[in-house]
Amino acid sequence: MKRVVLSMVLTALSVVAFAQSGSEEVTSKNSWLKVGINAGVPFGNLSKTSNFTLGAELKGQVMSTNHVGLGLTTGYNHFFPKDGFKNFGTVPLGLFVRYYPKSHGFFAGTDAGYSFVTGVEGATGGVYVRPQLGYHNYSWNVFAFYNGIFRSEENGSSMQYAGIGATYNIRFHKR
Template sequence: MAIGLYAQQRPTEITPQNSWIKTGINIGVPVGTLADQTSVALGAEVKGQLMSTPNWGLGLTSGYTHYFPKSSNENFGSVPVGAFARYYPASRGFFVGADLGYSFQTGSGANRNGGMYVRPQIGYHNRLWNIFGFYNGVFRNNANGRHIQHVGLGTTFNIMFD
């Protein structure tokens, strides 16, 4: 009987108690060579998260970040598509995680090729909110242009299914 009950409560099953949607906004300042061309990055994101264990959240992520130009430079944007992992030591408090995937570039400029992106984060969470600092890097090979990097602050709201 105990084995049967445990089998019905595996942490990897998707249930309303362990999965939710995160929606959020973020703001950042460009770093590296991007700082010469843009002044601020403003973004929105959506994530689908499953708590695979009591401390680990895994999921898929996408969004849009707009880079506002300095002087005569052109507007452009970034659309990341990836996966993420988060480690939550407790039900509220500190968390750490990272997003990893591919980022498509938008805009009318001559070089809008995308690249691999990584976005490590550290922040605070509770049942409804996450507030975090992050680094966002889109790494492109020399033929595709310069790397696109910024650091910033963000927040997401958790939409629960239960």
Template sequence: MKKLFLITGLLLGFNTIYAQQNDIDITSDNSWLKAGLTAGVPLGDASDLSSFNMGVDLRGQYLFNPNLGIGVASGYSHYFGKDGVDDFGIVPLAGFVRYYFTPSGLFLGTDLGYGFLTNANNNDGGLYVNPQIGYHNRDWNIYAFYQNTFAENDIDLQTVGLGVTYNIRF
């Protein structure tokens, strides 16, 4: 329950920062949908249950300026079970922030939210954290990530992997 309050507080904090801008103008130069794929290798508790993970990554982003973007992130990460373990997955619902050093080049970012587990007995999910480092240009983002869901019953589902997203402007 403490984690849920933390997530709610952080999302409300992002909303307060966003509301301080009085002249927000959403254009194809500062707002877009990112859609892509991820692939990873489970670590820790997750490596006992799965040997590979694939997923889809969906994000809506708004740039405050050329260097700072915020938004919402979701998608689905599918863990392929091993040794008689059923496949399971994570559906994240998170806010994210990214810092772009230049208009084309290196970026750092992180997602913070809640990861809902699918096909997991006695476990609904938990705090979801997904730091990233990558390369971006006007159309593409290619990044390495470390994803961790601090699930109930003292289970940490960790994955390290690569992702790629395409920017769809609206």
């Protein structure tokens, strides 16, 4: 599993590096950080132990073309437990791709990688996927998402939730 995640990260870094090679440089027009929050409702087996999730995210994006953004993502998602269960969280580490048909309006994309489980003794994470649909403009992205963390049977059941989120674009400035 670790080899798969490492391969995905190295592939994404290679794509980003080659997409920016030549005369292009990282500018506020083609690269930025995204800082955001999200909230979700667990379903499936996860709904037996948690009522609600609240998270923070950090993404670094490079526009490989006028319509496609690539990047790295991380964050923290906290799961608020039902009575009799303990607090826990997840820390995703992954790659993402976004498709922006126009400079403002609809976008679609997905995050994928590995999500680590925190706060549960002996628990391990799993591979995650997080497809998104939303609206974007120069500064903001507002979106709906599904998040699935798929774990092997011996490590526990899969963790699934759906929700909404927003990120703010922090642009790089030349000095």
